[in-house]
Amino acid sequence: MRDAYHEELDSIGDSLVEMARLVGSAIGRATTAMLDADLQLAENVIAADEKVDTLQRELETKAINLLARQQPVATDLRIVVTSLRMSADLERSGDLAQHVAKVARLRYPDSAVPRDLHATILEMGQLAQRLMAKTAEILITKDVDLALQLEQDDDAIDLLHRTLFQHLMDDRWKHGIETAVDVTLLGRYYERFADHAVSVARRIVYLVTGDYADEVDPAAAAGGVAEGITEGTQPENA
Amino acid sequence: MRDAYHEELDSIGDSLVEMARLVGSAIGRATTAMLDADLQLAENVIAADEKVDTLQRELETKAINLLARQQPVATDLRIVVTSLRMSADLERSGDLAQHVAKVARLRYPDSAVPRDLHATILEMGQLAQRLMAKTAEILITKDVDLALQLEQDDDAIDLLHRTLFQHLMDDRWKHGIETAVDVTLLGRYYERFADHAVSVARRIVYLVTGDYADEVDPAAAAGGVAEGITEGTQPENA
Numbered sequence: 001m002r003d004a005y006h007e008e009l010d011s012i013g014d015s016l017v018e019m020a021r022l023v024g025s026a027i028g029r030a031t032t033a034m035l036d037a038d039l040q041l042a043e044n045v046i047a048a049d050e051k052v053d054t055l056q057r058e059l060e061t062k063a064i065n066l067l068a069r070q071q072p073v074a075t076d077l078r079i080v081v082t083s084l085r086m087s088a089d090l091e092r093s094g095d096l097a098q099h100v101a102k103v104a105r106l107r108y109p110d111s112a113v114p115r116d117l118h119a120t121i122l123e124m125g126q127l128a129q130r131l132m133a134k135t136a137e138i139l140i141t142k143d144v145d146l147a148l149q150l151e152q153d154d155d156a157i158d159l160l161h162r163t164l165f166q167h168l169m170d171d172r173w174k175h176g177i178e179t180a181v182d183v184t185l186l187g188r189y190y191e192r193f194a195d196h197a198v199s200v201a202r203r204i205v206y207l208v209t210g211d212y213a214d215e216v217d218p219a220a221a222a223g224g225v226a227e228g229i230t231e232g233t234q235p236e237n238a
Numbered sequence: 239m240r241d242a243y244h245e246e247l248d249s250i251g252d253s254l255v256e257m258a259r260l261v262g263s264a265i266g267r268a269t270t271a272m273l274d275a276d277l278q279l280a281e282n283v284i285a286a287d288e289k290v291d292t293l294q295r296e297l298e299t300k301a302i303n304l305l306a307r308q309q310p311v312a313t314d315l316r317i318v319v320t321s322l323r324m325s326a327d328l329e330r331s332g333d334l335a336q337h338v339a340k341v342a343r344l345r346y347p348d349s350a351v352p353r354d355l356h357a358t359i360l361e362m363g364q365l366a367q368r369l370m371a372k373t374a375e376i377l378i379t380k381d382v383d384l385a386l387q388l389e390q391d392d393d394a395i396d397l398l399h400r401t402l403f404q405h406l407m408d409d410r411w412k413h414g415i416e417t418a419v420d421v422t423l424l425g426r427y428y429e430r431f432a433d434h435a436v437s438v439a440r441r442i443v444y445l446v447t448g449d450y451a452d453e454v455d456p457a458a459a460a461g462g463v464a465e466g467i468t469e470g471t472q473p474e475n476a
Contacts, residue, residue, distance in 0.1 A: 063319075064315065064316065064319055067305065067315055067319070068311045068312070068315050071309040073306045074306070077302065077305055077306050078302065081301075081302055081305070081322065084319065084322065084323075085322070085326070088323070088326065165419070168415055168419055169415060169416055169419075173415055177406055177407060177411055177415070177418050178407055180415050180418050180419060180422075181403070181406055181407070181418060181419075181422045184418075184419045184422045184423065185422065185426070188423070188426065
């Protein structure tokens with residue numbers, strides 16, 4: 001009985017790693033699809049999100065069965081409950097990658113992103129993908145130090161996000177409203193994606209260290225986002 | 239023992255209702271703060287979100303304690319796990335109300351929303367608040383019919399969101415990029431707020447009817463949003 005139990009617990013962990021792998025790949029592909037205006041790649045990302053959703057549903061069923069049949073307590077109970085939360089973060093990251101791909105599809109055969117912002121968006125996409133790759137690694141290794149590093153990567157994304165907004169607010173912006181709207185939403189998608197990766201990492205830190213102070217609810221992370229953006233555009237009002 | 243158990247279960251339900259009440263009030267106040275450029279009201283909403291976050295943390299602790307000590311199975315287990323999910327939706331809704339209030343604060347003493355969009359934003363705010371009030375009611379009554387009505391209110395918000403974007407894309411838009419960015423984000427905040435309210439209602443339908451088909455993961459709901467917006471702006475690409 002005890003063996004089947006640990007197998008089930010491992011299987012939940014494996015699903016989380018696989019979800020992180022899939023959504024990390026998705027955000028990278030979505031970014032490429034957008035910058036290259038590659039319709040097929042965009043469609044590919046959009047369709048592939050189904051797999052992430054399926055994994056989440058399966059994970060949820062496994063977790064509930066495990067709670068019902070094995071009735072874990074203490075640490076194991078926290079692992080199961082936290083896994084449910086992490087799977088929701090990862091599933092939502094998948095949606096955000098899909099949103100990026102949908103913007104790419106919508107603007108095809110054009111690129112949704114003007115040339116002078118390609119490098120910024122590329123860097124956001126790369127950072128987001130790297131954050132998620134590290135999150136997958138942390139899910140496997142439970143490496144707390146690596147989890148803390150993630151915060152710096154997240155700061156780097158916030159900074160890029162602010163750059164993007166300064167660009168938008170610049171009087172010399174010449175790409176019109178439609179592109180401004182696209183870029184506003186894209187910036188938000190990348191930053192929310194990163195928030196979810198960081199949220200997963202923080203939950204692992206909490207599981208490992210049991211330190212509540214390190215566990216930041218997604219609320220706090222998200223609050224920083226919108227605040228960061230808008231205040232970045234008018235520092236005197238910050 | 240059994241009595242204490244049901245008291246704990248009820249207490250979790252009460253916390254959810256209280257969270258829904260608080261975030262419903264917050265989105266209404268945030269909308270008023272923005273339209274009236276009322277700084278004090280905006281600050282009030284921003285500060286009040288702390289209460290929602292505290293309620294969620296308490297709910298999480300209660301749920302984990304209940305799982306550990308009472309080891310519920312079957313329906314009760316689903317109620318506890320689903321309550322954790324619902325509390326995350328409600329907590330996130332609180333953040334979104336706070337984001338609206340922060341835009342209001344940032345643009346003070348101006349209103350972030352141009353006059354010709356006040357009625358549209360007011361209606362989005364009212365619908366969002368009403369959706370959440372209905373969600374609170376559904377949490378109490380478990381009224382499945384009311385939960386299904388919510389879908390129509392959500393469609394109404396989607397429609398307003400699309401109107402907002404058509405307005406933005408109109409050649410006659412004369413409010414500049416900064417306001418376009420604000421309005422883009424505001425539209426997204428309201429729509430995500432509504433998505434979370436609907437998500438809570440759907441989870442209750444699932445708990446009551448056990449029908450998986452009715453349970454829609456937030457993924458699907460969210461997917462509709464971005465898609466809806468952008469496709470609305472270029473129907474020929476939809």
